[in-house]
Amino acid sequence: MLSTSSCVILFVQQRVGINVKHKVFFRDKEVPGADPATFKEVDFYIGQDKHRAYNKGIPTQIKDYSKLTEVGSLMYSDGTNIYDSHFNILPEADVATFEHISDNWYKDKSYVWWSSQLVAGANPKTFQPVSEGGFGGDFNYGKDDKHVFWNDSIIQGADPGSFEKMTFPDGDSWTVFDR
Incomplete structure (x- = not known):
């Protein structure tokens, strides 16, 4: 178990026959699609694996959280899109x-x-x-x-x-x- 001030991430081993299956949890819910081998906590309530970023255990459209820059305290940019604090794209926003x-x-x-x-x-x-x-x-x-x-x-x-x-x-x- 990895415990931080922002969230609790559990890596659970489940024995299924002779295979061992790993899962990632945010609080008490499994993080859908998360890759346990590459999953890590990167910010408050934010996790990242080799596929995408997760916000409170929910998969987002963000491929690499480390490439985001904050715009004020509520928005982010990856140079292509503007995202709100829940990582929803603001489709009308002009990044430039x-x-x-x-x-x-x-x-x-x-x-x-x-x-x-x-x-x-x-x-x-x-x-x-x-x-x-x-x-x-x-x-x-x-x-x-x-x-x-x-x-x-x-x-x-x-x-x-x-x-x-x-x-x-x-x-x-x-x-x-x-x-």
Whole structure:
């Protein structure tokens, strides 16, 4: 048994007739298709064998986890695709221009994302997170030249020209509003 702070990987020998069969488990479930001879833990909840990477014991599309680069804290790139934290491909993402803006916000030349969700109607040329004051973070508010967004949704009726986040003097509270 290999035990780390992130997961427990068990290598189990099962006697079947005279053959010995090895299996890989993540917690209490067998990792489907994993090759015990080459399987190793490579990151928090991530395993890799000669075939692919596994996320929490689930096979992914990633062939070689070591070739991934982090883009912000939620996305990865292998130079060909952009992947979310569950290793799903973001099919609309342009690898050459994809970038982390702030917190959960990402953009490329054509689109804006909040986390892995495409933000419909957002203009990547004018989009910016709404972050002001000392409380820190944008609290998932963003705006472009036409809309104000919370997460991946447009806030109907909000004015992007005057929408702002205000921190109060007590330092523990804040609000957002437009004029």
